[in-house]
Amino acid sequence: MQHEIHHFASLTEACTSLVREIIRLARQATEARGIFSLVLAGGNTPLQLYSLLAAPSLLAEMPWQNTHLFWGDERWVPPEHPDSNFGMAADAMLRAIPLPDKNIHRIQGEAASAETAANLYERELRAFFADQPPVFDLILLGMGADGHTASLFPQSPALEEKNRWVTAIPAPRNLPAVDRITLTLPVLNLARHLFFLLTGPEKLAIVQQIVDNQKDAAQTYPAALIKPAGHLAWFTATK
Ligand code: 6PG
Numbered sequence: 001m002q003h004e005i006h007h008f009a010s011l012t013e014a015c016t017s018l019v020r021e022i023i024r025l026a027r028q029a030t031e032a033r034g035i036f037s038l039v040l041a042g043g044n045t046p047l048q049l050y051s052l053l054a055a056p057s058l059l060a061e062m063p064w065q066n067t068h069l070f071w072g073d074e075r076w077v078p079p080e081h082p083d084s085n086f087g088m089a090a091d092a093m094l095r096a097i098p099l100p101d102k103n104i105h106r107i108q109g110e111a112a113s114a115e116t117a118a119n120l121y122e123r124e125l126r127a128f129f130a131d132q133p134p135v136f137d138l139i140l141l142g143m144g145a146d147g148h149t150a151s152l153f154p155q156s157p158a159l160e161e162k163n164r165w166v167t168a169i170p171a172p173r174n175l176p177a178v179d180r181i182t183l184t185l186p187v188l189n190l191a192r193h194l195f196f197l198l199t200g201p202e203k204l205a206i207v208q209q210i211v212d213n214q215k216d217a218a219q220t221y222p223a224a225l226i227k228p229a230g231h232l233a234w235f236t237a238t239k
Contacts, residue, residue: 003210003211003232003234004231004232004233004234005207005211005233005234005236006018006233006234006235006236007236007237007238008235008236008237008238009237009238009239010237010238010239011045011048011199011237011239012048013237014197014199014235014236014237015048015049015052015197015235016052017235018049018195018197018235019049019052019053019058021195021233022038022053022062022138023058023061023062025137025138025193026038026062026063026067026137026138027061027063029137029138029192030063030066030067033137034066035066035067035068035137036063036066036067036068036137036138037067037068037070037128037136037137037138038067038068038069038070038136038137038138038140039069039070039071039072039136039138039139039140039183039191040069040070040071040072040085040089040140041072041085041140041141041142041150041197042071042072042073042074042075042085042088042142042150042151043085043142043144044088045142045197045198045199046089046140046142046197047088047092049140049197050088050089050092050093051092051093053093053097054092054093054094054096054097056096059097059098062097064097064098064099064103065098065099065100067099067103068103068104068105068128069089069094069099069103069104069105069106070105070125070136071085071086071089071105071106071107072139072140072141072150072182072183072188073085073107073150073151073180073181073182073183074086074106074107074109074117074151074180074181074182075109075176075178075179075180075181076109076111076113076114076117076168076178076179076180076181077109077110077176077178078109078110079106079109079110081109083176083178084109085107086106086107086109105124105125105128107121107166107181108120108121109181113168113179114168114169114179114180114181115168117168117181118164118166118167118168118181119166121166121181122164122165122166125165125166125187126165133190134165134187134190135190135191135192136187136190136191136192137191137192137193138191138192138193138194138195139183139188139191139193139194139195139228140194140195140196140197141188141194141195141196141197141223141226142196142197142198143196143198143203143206143207143223144174144203145200145202145203145206146174146221147206147217147220147221147222147223147224148172148174148221148222148223149188149196149222149223149226150182150183150188151169151172151180151181151182152169152182152184152185152222152225153169153172153174153222154220154221154222156169156222158182158184159185159222159225161184161185161186162186163186164184165183165184165186165187166181166182166183166184166187167181167182167184168180168181169181169182185225185226188226188228189226189227189228189229190228190229191228191229191230192228192229192230192231193228193230193231193232193233194226194228194230194231194232194233195232195233195234195235196223196226196232196233196234196235196236197235197236198234198235198236198237199236199237199238199239200238200239201238203236204236204238206221206223207234207236209221209224210223210224214227
């Protein structure tokens with residue numbers, strides 16, 4: 001399998017390139033189907049990406065009125081909690097873009113349990129896709145230093161999930177050690193386009209193992225199980 005890797009010296013350069021790609025895909029999707037469905041990654045790395053995407057100079061280029069935002073995973077915390085992936089995106093981007101509230105499809109981390117939040121999110125996705133397969137135009141993912149992606153952690157039973165679109169994950173060892181809610185592999189692998197964004201030598205070493213032998217890497221790293229029907233690319237930076 002040929003791997004498409006865009007490597008940069010810095011995260012800023014990687015995010016600048018990735019923003020251009022996101023805008024290109026957003027315009028292409030909107031022209032083709034009238035909307036652009038974008039799944040945001042959590043964690044800290046994409047914060048710079050989201051701030052760049054919300055830059056005043058780019059507002060006119062991005063078809064925000066036709067864009068629908070989703071999240072690949074969430075922590076079981078309320079949206080105002082410092083560990084909320086929605087909260088991070090809200091601070092970095094949502095407040096600065098002309099996105100209609102109805103186009104924001106967040107995971108309700110404030111629900112009574114992670115399982116309830118997962119069921120509610122699956123219900124929202126099934127309504128959005130009118131019970132057709134959930135083919136997102138673009139899914140953004142990060143990767144942990146253990147090779148997890150979204151909230152799919154190594155050796156997790158959730159890696160075997162074939163039917164549910166969204167599932168709850170018991171609190172991992174990884175911080176923040178709270179229950180999670182995550183899209184499942186069948187949904188991630190339906191994406192028209194799926195881009196990873198990651199930095200640092202530990203994660204780059206995992207990417208190299210995936211490039212060298214994805215089958216072997218998939219025994220250890222959930223990120224190696226990401227083989228979308230569509231286009232996969234890695235946006236990586238040395239630091
Ligand atoms: C999460 C993320 C997770 C993240 C990686 C990398 O909720 O934590 O979705 O998959 O992308 O853990 O996180 P950093 O970018 O903070 O290293």
